[in-house]
Amino acid sequence: MRDHSTRLALIQMLVDGAFHSGEELGEALGISRAAISKHMKVLRSWGLDIYRVQGKGYCLSGQFELLDEAKIAALVACPSLNVIPVIDSTNQYLLERVGQLPKGAVCLAEYQAAGRGRRGRQWLSPFGSNLYLSMYWRLDAGMAAAMGLSLVVGVALAETLQSFGAADVKVKWPNDLYYQDKKLAGILVEMTGQAGDAAHLVIGMGLNIAMPEHEGESIGQAWTNLTEACGALPGRNALAASLIERLQRTLEDYEEKGLEGFLDRWNRLDNYLDRPVRLLIGNREVEGVARGINAQGALLLETVDGLVPFIGGEISLRGC
Template sequence: MKEHATRLALVKLLADGQFHSGEALGESLGISRSAISKHIKVLQLWGLDLFRIQGKGYCVSTPIELLDCDKILSQVKCPQLELIPIIDSTNQYLLDRFGLLPKGAVCLAEYQQAGRGRRGRQWLSPFGSNLYLSMYWRLDAGMAAAMGLSLIVGVAIAETLQSLGANEVRVKWPNDLYYKDKKLAGILVEMTGQAGDAAHLVIGMGLNIDMPDTEGSDIGQAWTNLSQACDKLPERNHLAAELIDSLQKTLITYEQVGLDGFVERWNRIDNFLNRPVKLLIGQRVIEGIARGIDKQGALLLETESGIEPYIGGEISLRGC
């Protein structure tokens, strides 16, 4: 983290969205203008939307509300909250420490160098424009009880975003959030444990808040930002606090009622409910009408053979 200290201090100076000359920035940080220029290039590689105008200096395209543990903890109780601005992966950080963590511990980051999504895919994680959050949870009922956990997490996040003004946010089976048929957020649940013992879970989410179009140019599917789904964006620290609170309450409820207690809530906000879809399972493609989920979290797909449950695979709108 020490090697990033100067760059993070530079971000704080630039976060107000005003122009700052290289000379003034250098004086504030005790380094040369040429060193400022080198650090600026690294910040741009992190995905920070920065530009420079001759005679005026450097500026971020929009002001940045940096994450702040004190602000978050003033709004929600959390047994352990760590903010690591620059990290490889918030999920991996907690997985590496699960034996030392209290239930409900959270890790946040401003930028992930090796963020990952489902099936080992890369999760694009530019600095300061999204939210990268992971929570550790111990499930005493064991690994079998974790079946469908990404579904209930999706419900929790979607309902929270709806309560904050993003009324049209929906869930996509099994682990995404959508807005107007575009991906808004992804969920990655990873676990470790032994048969007959408690399951140690790390629940990660990446939520697009205001990611620049240039940063998302390499994403291989239609995507969107929370800024498009809300008339007024919530503050990032308030958003983080609300999501942490919702995840804690939802996981406690899940321990008590299981997935059965979430089926109706899922089906109410299912982006693909009663729509023609195709399900991809490896090289196999199955077309049908999505009919929600069952009590085991399986996708219910109506085909010429009737309604059948499917556990694995990915869905998309038919024709997409």
Template sequence: MKEHKVKLAILKQLSAGGFHSGEELGQEFGVSRAAISKHIKGIQQWGVDIFRIQGKGYQLAAPMQLLDESILKAKTHKPLELIPIIDSTNQYLLERTEQLESGTVCIAEYQGKGRGRRGREWISPFGSNLYLSVFWRLDAGMAAAMGLSIVVGVAIVEALQAFGIQGVKLKWPNDLYYQDRKLAGILVEMSGQAGGAANLVIGMGINLRMAEQTAGITQPWTSVGEILGEQNFDRNLLAVELVNAIHQALDDYELHGMSHFVERWNPLDNYLGRKVKLIMGNREIEGIERGINEQGAVLLETKQGIEAFIGGEISLRGQA
């Protein structure tokens, strides 16, 4: 974190808007103009678009609101750390489960090694999105964690609705979509011993104001900024809304299980009633998607009737 101190301070200055010369920034932080230039290049490697005009200085290509740890901590009810630059919020919590209070949150501005489901990379440019993870100790054990990404997915969509973001749907088992484009993903990882409590880390990445051309992303995606259009929104308040919704959903899940999340999921299911393929390794199963059951399994209507599946990935490829 220490090695990023000047870069983060420069970003804070730039996020205030306007041009800032290398000389001005150098005087502010007690370094040379050459050092400022080097720091700017490092910031650009985080995915931040900064441009320079001779005689005027540096400016952000688009406005940026930085996360504020004091606001986040004041409006949430569990321990929370904002670590602007991190490898992975999930990994950070997974390495500390024995000393953490259940409900602890880690939020970042940038992930160098963000990951999605099935070991895929999660592209995490600085300040564009939200990257957060929650640690939860589930006393009922690992078997009871089945379908937890469904619980969290429902909570996030409902929190977005409360924030004024309508039309977001769920893709089984762990993605949020808007008009068939990906908005957010959820990754649940766990550790623990059979017969003991499960240590769960629930990670979420949601696109907020990501640049249209972002290297490394090939699938169709959208963002909160695109959905809301010109309407401004507060990243800090949205983060608070999502964290509190996840905490509430996990409390509800421990008390009541999956049952009432099923009825909340099905109206939000992006593929309900649509012909899909379920890809399970080399196997592909075609059918009409019919929602989920109380175990969190996806239901497909196939030639054999209604079948439940707990693994695999839904695809519309080749489907009408």
């Protein structure tokens, strides 16, 4: 893993939101002003909004709370917790260590160089703007028991955010959180295992907290931040701890009750319940009214042919 200690030390110095001269930063880190300038270019490529004013130095455009492993661990019991500031992918980190991890192991990052969403799409992951969190979970009941798991995770995330004051956060089938019809978070569940054996799951989430507008220009759909959904934004460490705790509890409930135990909770949170929608299935488009989900996690769509369940594959849900 590449050493980013100098760049992370620079961020620690800049996170107070004050100006720091290149000379001051260089002296503190034992490097030249030219080296500081090169490091600043990399930090900007990570999505940090750093500007420079002649005679004053470098400054972050806004303050934010860095993730702190000790602070999170003090707030929630977790069998294994790793905060890795710069990583390719939190999901991939856990997937590569499945055989070595305790159930409930968590990895968080400030920046993902290769974050991914569903269908191999890139998940935009600028440094410090959002929350990137993955958890490992073992389902002894096997792979078939994981049906609908992303729906259950969505319920857990939405209920957590509502507890922080984001009352209008909703779930969108099968793996997103929405606020005012804009994407707020995405969920990616990846699974390994063999038929007849336990299922090894890595559950990843990316939550937009305060992503700058210019960073999201390449996103191909309407999106929003938790700053818009919450009256008072929670600290990132407290939020991470609450999400971990709620997710642990929810997965334990899921093992006991299955998806059926979450149907009412999902329907209370469903962004498109009883609304006209379009389902995009490859080149085919189906219109109807969303009527929630069934016990298998299928989306129920009321069409001219009656109530039809849709599940899996390359299906995208859109409002009309």
